[in-house]
Amino acid sequence: xxxxxxxxxxxxxxxxxxxxxxxxxxxxxxxxxxxxxxxxxxxxxxxxxxxxxxxxxxxxxxxxxxxxxxxxxxxxxxxxxxxxxxxxxxxxxxxxxxxxxxxxxxxxxxxxxxxxxxxxxxxxxxxxxxxxxxxxxxxxxxxxxxxxxxxxxxxxxxxxxxxxxxxxxxxxxxxxxxxxxxxxxxxxxxxxxxxxxxxxxxxxxxxxxxxxxxxxxxxxxxxxxxxxxxxxxxxxxxxxxxxxxxxxxxxxxxxxxxxxxxxxxxxxxxxxxxxxxxxxxxxxxxxxxxxxxxxxxxxxxxxxxxxxxxxxxxxxxxxxxxxxxxxxxxxxxxxxxxxxxxxxxxxxxxxxxxxxxxxxxxxxxxxxxxxxxxxxxxxxxxxxxxxxxxxxxxxxxxxxxxxxxxxxxxxxxxxxxxxxxxxxxxxxxxxxxxxxxxxxxxxxxxxxxxxxxxxxxxxxxxxxxxxxxxxxxxxxxxxxxxxxxxxxxxxxxxxxxxxxxxxxxxxxxxxxxxxxxxxxxxxxxxxxxxxxxxxxxxxxxxxxxxxxxxxxxxxxxxxxxxxxxxxxxxxxxxxxxxxxxxxxxxxxxxxxxxxxx
Amino acid sequence: xxxxxxxxxxxxxxxxxxxxxxxxxxxxxxxxxxxxxxxxxxxxxxxxxxxxxxxxxxxxxxxxxxxxxxxxxxxxxxxxxxxxxxxxxxxxxxxxxxxxxxxxxxxxxxxxxxxxxxxxxxxxxxxxxxxxxxxxxxxxxxxxxxxxxxxxxxxxxxxxxxxxxxxxxxxxxxxxxxxxxxxxxxxxxxxxxxxxxxxxxxxxxxxxxxxxxx
Numbered sequence: 001x002x003x004x005x006x007x008x009x010x011x012x013x014x015x016x017x018x019x020x021x022x023x024x025x026x027x028x029x030x031x032x033x034x035x036x037x038x039x040x041x042x043x044x045x046x047x048x049x050x051x052x053x054x055x056x057x058x059x060x061x062x063x064x065x066x067x068x069x070x071x072x073x074x075x076x077x078x079x080x081x082x083x084x085x086x087x088x089x090x091x092x093x094x095x096x097x098x099x100x101x102x103x104x105x106x107x108x109x110x111x112x113x114x115x116x117x118x119x120x121x122x123x124x125x126x127x128x129x130x131x132x133x134x135x136x137x138x139x140x141x142x143x144x145x146x147x148x149x150x151x152x153x154x155x156x157x158x159x160x161x162x163x164x165x166x167x168x169x170x171x172x173x174x175x176x177x178x179x180x181x182x183x184x185x186x187x188x189x190x191x192x193x194x195x196x197x198x199x200x201x202x203x204x205x206x207x208x209x210x211x212x213x214x215x216x217x218x219x220x221x222x223x224x225x226x227x228x229x230x231x232x233x234x235x236x237x238x239x240x241x242x243x244x245x246x247x248x249x250x251x252x253x254x255x256x257x258x259x260x261x262x263x264x265x266x267x268x269x270x271x272x273x274x275x276x277x278x279x280x281x282x283x284x285x286x287x288x289x290x291x292x293x294x295x296x297x298x299x300x301x302x303x304x305x306x307x308x309x310x311x312x313x314x315x316x317x318x319x320x321x322x323x324x325x326x327x328x329x330x331x332x333x334x335x336x337x338x339x340x341x342x343x344x345x346x347x348x349x350x351x352x353x354x355x356x357x358x359x360x361x362x363x364x365x366x367x368x369x370x371x372x373x374x375x376x377x378x379x380x381x382x383x384x385x386x387x388x389x390x391x392x393x394x395x396x397x398x399x400x401x402x403x404x405x406x407x408x409x410x411x412x413x414x415x416x417x418x419x420x421x422x423x424x425x426x427x428x429x430x431x432x433x434x435x436x437x438x439x440x441x442x443x444x445x446x447x448x449x450x451x452x453x454x455x456x457x458x459x460x461x462x463x464x465x466x467x468x469x470x471x472x473x474x475x476x477x478x479x480x481x482x483x484x485x486x487x488x489x490x491x492x493x494x495x496x497x498x499x500x501x502x503x504x505x506x507x508x509x510x511x512x513x514x515x516x517x518x519x520x521x522x523x524x525x526x527x528x529x530x531x532x533x534x535x536x537x538x539x540x541x542x543x544x545x546x547x548x549x550x551x552x553x554x555x556x557x558x559x560x561x562x563x564x565x566x567x568x569x570x571x572x573x574x575x576x577x578x579x580x581x582x583x584x585x586x587x588x589x590x591x592x593x594x595x596x597x
Numbered sequence: 598x599x600x601x602x603x604x605x606x607x608x609x610x611x612x613x614x615x616x617x618x619x620x621x622x623x624x625x626x627x628x629x630x631x632x633x634x635x636x637x638x639x640x641x642x643x644x645x646x647x648x649x650x651x652x653x654x655x656x657x658x659x660x661x662x663x664x665x666x667x668x669x670x671x672x673x674x675x676x677x678x679x680x681x682x683x684x685x686x687x688x689x690x691x692x693x694x695x696x697x698x699x700x701x702x703x704x705x706x707x708x709x710x711x712x713x714x715x716x717x718x719x720x721x722x723x724x725x726x727x728x729x730x731x732x733x734x735x736x737x738x739x740x741x742x743x744x745x746x747x748x749x750x751x752x753x754x755x756x757x758x759x760x761x762x763x764x765x766x767x768x769x770x771x772x773x774x775x776x777x778x779x780x781x782x783x784x785x786x787x788x789x790x791x792x793x794x795x796x797x798x799x800x801x802x803x804x805x806x807x808x809x810x811x
Binding site: 414417418421422423425426428429430431432433435436452455456459463466467472473475476477480481482483484485488489490491492493494530531 | 606608609612613615616619650651656657658661681682684685686687689690704705707708709710734735738739740741810
């Protein structure tokens with residue numbers, strides 16, 4: 001049983017306190033500035049292309065490059081504004097802005113700006129790689145990931161700078177950094193850069209493919225654009241490498257271009273889906289109106305959150321424990337166990353917890369909306385489950401009490417059997433040996449014989465006491481054997497049918513024995529019956545015991561007939577006892593006791 | 598006559614050994630568990646074993662199971678089961694399809710020395726010994742139409758003793774009647790109950806018990 005303190009500590013998602021409208025959904029001034037810059041840069045890129053090459057210039061991937069920047073910048077800024085807590089937005093915005101910035105700068109006529117543009121021309125790739133590796137939580141934590149990013153950064157910044165030191169444009173604008181113009185050295189550095197990018201891209205693609213393979217199904221769906229991104233980078237780097245040998249694949253270039261445009265839009269869609277998914281919260285409201293059972297509530301929540309593995313745990317304050325839908329204690333997942341937990345609180349107290357796929361933790365708004373919508377239903381469900389837990393506990397304690405009583409009586413019977421009864425028999429035997437020694441006519445012999453009869457009477461009485469304590473024959477030899485004696489001794493003719501060959505659990509046999517015994521006593525005392533039938537059978541996993549008489553009926557099932565005690569015994573075993581006793585119509589007692597085999 | 602005893606109470610085991618010894622029976626082995634009993638039956642091939650129905654380790658049905666096993670695998674060894682409770686169902690289980698060389702008595706009976714020794718000897722020689730409680734339970738059992746009502750008092754007494762496993766001579770001695778009178782009663786009883794008369798005493802025991810039980 002997990003205590004609440006532990007649970008709070010191990011929950012992978014902090015308790016969700018509710019939306020903060022002041023902090024969310026507001027575009028900040030820096031974001032407005034970046035929006036303006038991105039749009040201006042895109043417009044500038046289009047204008048420059050048209051000015052240089054006419055409208056035809058827009059029909060090549062080169063001419064349309066601004067679309068890539070715009071897609072990243074726009075998607076990123078939009079996501080950033082809507083979901084400030086998600087770092088993918090700013091990352092995408094950075095990719096787009098760097099991309100557009102370099103585009104704009106290389107179009108400049110001023111040599112310094114042009115040179116800066118060339119130097120920064122691949123900077124966006126570094127951020128893009130970081131974005132891919134940071135998906136979906138926007139953080140890069142693994143050392144390996146940092147190494148991959150570092151490889152790209154090495155290519156984009158120091159090597160690019162080194163290349164600029166030797167490279168000449170051979171015209172205007174000039175490369176202002178060309179300190180030692182040398183085409184051979186520049187060419188070698190360029191080749192090294194292209195090779196390094198191919199290697200880095202392969203490593204990146206493998207790393208992301210592995211991440212995809214290890215992900216849970218909901219996360220896999222979300223990772224698809226990332227995988228596409230890795231493939232695009234790989235393909236792009238190969239194309240650039242082949243470009244060195246004047247080999248070109250126009251179709252592949254278009255594909256890479258299309259992928260770059262599509263990725264930010266798809267990721268934005270994923271981020272916004274949690275907003276769109278909130279419309280399904282409306283359906284949830286409709287379902288909740290039908291006052292769902294805890295199981296139906298769980299299904300509805302799983303559908304709304306699109307997580308079939310979702311489970312609900314209820315906090316039961318009286319038991320200081322978490323419970324499943326049936327009132328049984330449940331362990332909360334611990335950190336790193338592959339499951340995440342979201343608390344549903346009301347008035348500052350835990351009510352329930354959603355245990356779900358960690359990928360859902362990326363959609364706190366959805367979780368929030370769902371738990372808010374389902375709040376009352378969850379609270380109802382908790383009361384429901386609490387009741388079940390109490391019933392479960394009650395049933396448990398009743399069966400423990402009866403079992404303890406049973407064990408105690410069994411122990412007493414054993415003690416009598418092995419103790420007093422054996423000693424009395426041995427004593428009686430000793431007396432008869434003495435009697436034999438004294439011979440038939442001795443006066444003492446007569447008195448010994450008298451004493452022996454006294455002992456026999458005591459033994460008879462003890463036997464009855466022992467039988468009343470515990471029916472040892474049931475335990476030793478089974479229900480069928482024990483019932484035969486019971487019915488043979490009954491004061492009313494009994495037809496006995498036992499249609500069970502195998503032994504049943506001891507508790508069940510003893511309960512069935514007492515049921516028949518008590519019913520036969522009742523029949524003899526009250527029913528004025530001329531015959532009784534006792535049937536014991538088994539259907540599926542239930543033992544069925546039925547005692548039917550043809551007496552006057554009208555048995556008082558509530559008071560004094562011992563039926564209440566029998567019902568307790570049967571119910572403690574999870575079974576049920578029913579009595580039909582219409583006036584003048586005989587009495588029928590039927591017990592159904594579960595007995596898993 | 599060679600006897601093996603299986604009884605886990607030392608007091609009773611010793612008492613029984615002494616009782617049988619002073620009455621001319623030879624106790625060739627005594628033990629406290631069912632496994633030991635089976636071992637001793639194999640090694641000593643006794644005429645009869647006396648076995649407590651409740652034996653270690655569980656004190657449930659070890660004794661009865663050992664008794665049934667001896668009856669199945671050593672049909673020439675008589676088996677007398679002793680118990681602190683006697684039950685119709687257990688008697689029927691022990692006899693199964695033959696009362697030959699089988700006995701089932703309340704433990705208290707051992708203090709009635711003469712009767713007990715007679716019962717042991719009967720079981721040892723292929724006869725039977727059924728406890729009077731079993732027989733009277735069956736005889737007094739309530740029936741919807743009671744064929745026993747047609748029997749005279751004396752006939753009921755004879756039937757009772759017959760069901761306990763006694764021979765006609767034994768019944769004659771017990772009731773102080775002539776052997777011929779007993780034979781007459783027996784054939785009258787069999788006629789009234791519609792039972793086929795049978796030769797051996799033990800065979801008629803089972804016939805009567807099965808009849809009374811049905």
